[in-house]
Amino acid sequence: xxxDEFVALLRAHWARTLAELDPPAREELAAALRKLADSxxxxxxxxxxRGLRRVLRGLPDEHPVTRALRDGVRFAGTxxxxxxxxxxxxxxxxxxHGPPPRDPVRARLLAAPSLPAAAxxxxxxxxxxxxxxxxxxxxxxxxxxxxxxxxxxxxxVGVINRLLMADRxxxxxxxxxxxxxxxxxxxxxxxxxxxxxxxxxxxxxxxVEGDL
Numbered sequence: 001x002x003x004d005e006f007v008a009l010l011r012a013h014w015a016r017t018l019a020e021l022d023p024p025a026r027e028e029l030a031a032a033l034r035k036l037a038d039s040x041x042x043x044x045x046x047x048x049x050r051g052l053r054r055v056l057r058g059l060p061d062e063h064p065v066t067r068a069l070r071d072g073v074r075f076a077g078t079x080x081x082x083x084x085x086x087x088x089x090x091x092x093x094x095x096x097h098g099p100p101p102r103d104p105v106r107a108r109l110l111a112a113p114s115l116p117a118a119a120x121x122x123x124x125x126x127x128x129x130x131x132x133x134x135x136x137x138x139x140x141x142x143x144x145x146x147x148x149x150x151x152x153x154x155x156x157v158g159v160i161n162r163l164l165m166a167d168r169x170x171x172x173x174x175x176x177x178x179x180x181x182x183x184x185x186x187x188x189x190x191x192x193x194x195x196x197x198x199x200x201x202x203x204x205x206x207x208v209e210g211d212l
Contacts (some may be wrong), residue, residue, distance in 0.1 A: 006053075009168055011088060017056070017063070020060060020063065031091050033089055036210070056069065064083075106171060114141055120151075128162050129166070131170055132170055142174055144178075144189035145157045156192070156197040157192070164204055176188065176207065181203060184203050
């Protein structure tokens with residue numbers, strides 16, 4: 001993967017990337033992008049790209065850029081500096097001055113009723129709970145996961161979240177719960193308590209192991 005290909009990958013997932021970074025990390029990202037835009041010599045370009053990669057190692061495991069880094073991105077040396085789309089780099093820099101753009105799917109999931117970490121207490125470390133990172137409000141835990149009146153995590157939710165690997169892909173798990181499910185004939189989160197737990201579990205299992 002060349003530096004330009006890496007930048008193209010970053011551009012393709014720019015909104016999602018910014019939504020995952022806190023203000024200090026976005027400042028580091030801006031500095032790395034500025035250094036890359038100003039680089040003309042091959043070694044300087046390679047050094048700038050390495051700095052960019054260091055900043056992006058803080059992204060979640062399920063992020064496409066993280067997957068590229070984990071799969072072993074390498075930047076081969078070149079006799080001449082790679083041709084970079086510097087206008088594109090400057091455009092990315094310009095977008096960092098405003099609030100991070102919101103991924104529409106994530107914005108929908110974050111709009112659902114949820115609890116802050118302080119209200120969840122010791123259960124925040126439970127891998128069977130979905131934890132969504134909100135760049136404005138901090139960690140949020142979708143409310144459907146908890147028993148009304150007691151605030152205890154629902155057992156069936158924990159079972160299903162583990163099937164959906166919510167600790168690795170919380171957004172995907174949240175989308176399953178809060179989106180329509182044709183097999184169940186409704187939104188899984190809204191069916192808790194009215195549909196047998198084993199039906200919900202089977203639907204999640206079939207998604208993971210089958211083709212629902």
